[in-house]
Amino acid sequence: MRFVDEAEVRVEAGDGGNGTIAFRREKYIPFGGPDGGDGGDGGSVFLVAVENVNTLVDFRYQTVFRAQRGQNGMSRNCTGKKGDDCFVSVPLGTQVSDKETGEVIGDLTELGQTLLVASGGFHGLGNTRFKSSINRAPQKASKGSEGEHRILQLELTLIADVGLLGMPNAGKSSLIRSVSSATPKVADYPFTTLHPNLGVVSVDDLRSFVIADIPGVIEGAAEGAGLGLQFLKHLSRTGLLLHLVDVAPYESMDTAVEAARKIIYEVEKWSENLANKPRWLVLNKTDRLPYDEADDICQAIVDDLDWQGPVFKIAAINGKGTRDLMFAIMNFLEEERRKESEQE
8 A cells, every 4th residue: 555645636716706787676766776786705725634534545536626606696786695615624744835836835734724725716796886976877797706726736744753764674563563552564574564654652641642653764765765755754743763773683783783874874865854853773673682692782783873862772572672762752752842832
């Protein structure tokens, strides 16, 4: 299954209704004045961030969204009905751009947030509006203006507190299964994760955070190799990156170090902002190392990488070390939130 995180849609707001030309025709009033009403405004198109939509896959099947046209004005100064607005549900984290101009229209980052993407046309004026002291019976009305038509580029970026980063089969899916209720596919071959998964980690009552299992990154991902840059960008919204390194299946420590360096290189090449995010080293599958050599092997990897940040040793498959890691993450996130709150 391919995770569809980009989509192109056309939105068409409704045209404004036309004003009408009409005159009173009543018994005993042979020279009734103008009574043509205005048209109704055209409906607009809005995008709404909702909770129960997780991908942009539905936009592969429906690509055009139209709001209703405003009703024309009527006699007796009756105004036409306004066209119904069109509301389009999109996932939380959707960024919206104008395809033709490249302008970023908005970013839907909160549940229930509404974004106007195409304004309805303005109503036309009936001939009553054109009555004056020198023109008592105007034969003039105006047409409603056209609604906006746009081609939108939708891009979905997951919103999570923590992102898992690592080579294919580094154990990211096993970790998220171990610490949350998410159930991503786990197997012994690379690329078992073909689309991002979100999991909620509850460390205790009223303390939780969202963790994202991003598909494995390979050499050349910044240029689009493998699952490519369509998934690297999902890490851009996270507050903390966990760099998972599989220490078990390698014949030598140098192989694990080389794999870790490839990931670091791809992240730095993709985005300086992403490279500067807080990143912790998580050495996974330590349960497969010889008991008397595990600490020495892990320390050698840390030294060779010249890693300056926090380091954790875990075995995601059986949960060893994951509890301490999750509490450390929770404390870090709470401290970051406190700092942000003080700055605001």
